[in-house]
Amino acid sequence: MDLKLRQCFIAVDDHDKALTFYRDVLGLEVRNDVGFEGMRWVTVGSPLQPDVEIVLEPPAANPDASPADREAMARLLAKGMMLRGVIFTTADCDALFARVQEYGADVVQEPTDQPYGVRDCAFHDPAGNMLRFLERSQDERS
Numbered sequence: 606m607d608l609k610l611r612q613c614f615i616a617v618d619d620h621d622k623a624l625t626f627y628r629d630v631l632g633l634e635v636r637n638d639v640g641f642e643g644m645r646w647v648t649v650g651s652p653l654q655p656d657v658e659i660v661l662e663p664p665a666a667n668p669d670a671s672p673a674d675r676e677a678m679a680r681l682l683a684k685g686m687m688l689r690g691v692i693f694t695t696a697d698c699d700a701l702f703a704r705v706q707e708y709g710a711d712v713v714q715e716p717t718d719q720p721y722g723v724r725d726c727a728f729h730d731p732a733g734n735m736l737r738f739l740e741r742s743q744d745e746r747s
Contacts, residue, residue: 610657612648615691615734616664616682620645622731623661630708631693633659659691682732690727690735698740702726705738713737 617623627633627649636658637648647661664682665675695701698716705728706712713727713735725739 612658612660613691614660614662615730615732616666616678617661617730617732617734618664618679618682619731620647620661623647624649626708626710626731627659627661630705630710682734684733690737692737692739695738695740698724698726698738701738 615623624635624647628635632651633649634652635647636650637646639646644663644666646663646666648658649661650658664678667674670678702716710731711729711733713729714725714737716724716726718724722742723739724742725737727735727737730736
């Protein structure tokens with residue numbers, strides 16, 4: 606079977622703040638910015654992975670969601686509980702940490718050497734989603 610990840614979705618409550626973070630701080634490229642029926646979807650991705658996209662979407666993009674469901678999703682997003690987490694890899698966890706911390710993102714975990722062979726850190730994006738960044742050990746990269 607030939608399976609590959611193509612897209613994943615991250616709920617955001619303010620696309621402009623999300624763009625500043627994902628594009629300007631993390632260095633992802635904007636691939637699409639679409640408005641439709643009062644909603645907006647922005648697609649970003651790493652230049653190193655042209656076939657993988659992250660869709661930054663409104664928290665209640667499902668047209669079948671009831672008003673109560675939309676309100677519940679907005680409350681969960683505001684609490685940072687809409688998304689369990691996304692994990693990115695980086696060649697330099699400490700440099701990435703310094704850049705994201707300088708931006709002012711909410712630190713969840715400072716760079717830490719984990720017993721399972723990675724160094725990682727974590728932040729909340731402007732919408733409260735947890736993002737984890739890991740640097741693989743030299744052994745794992747070989």
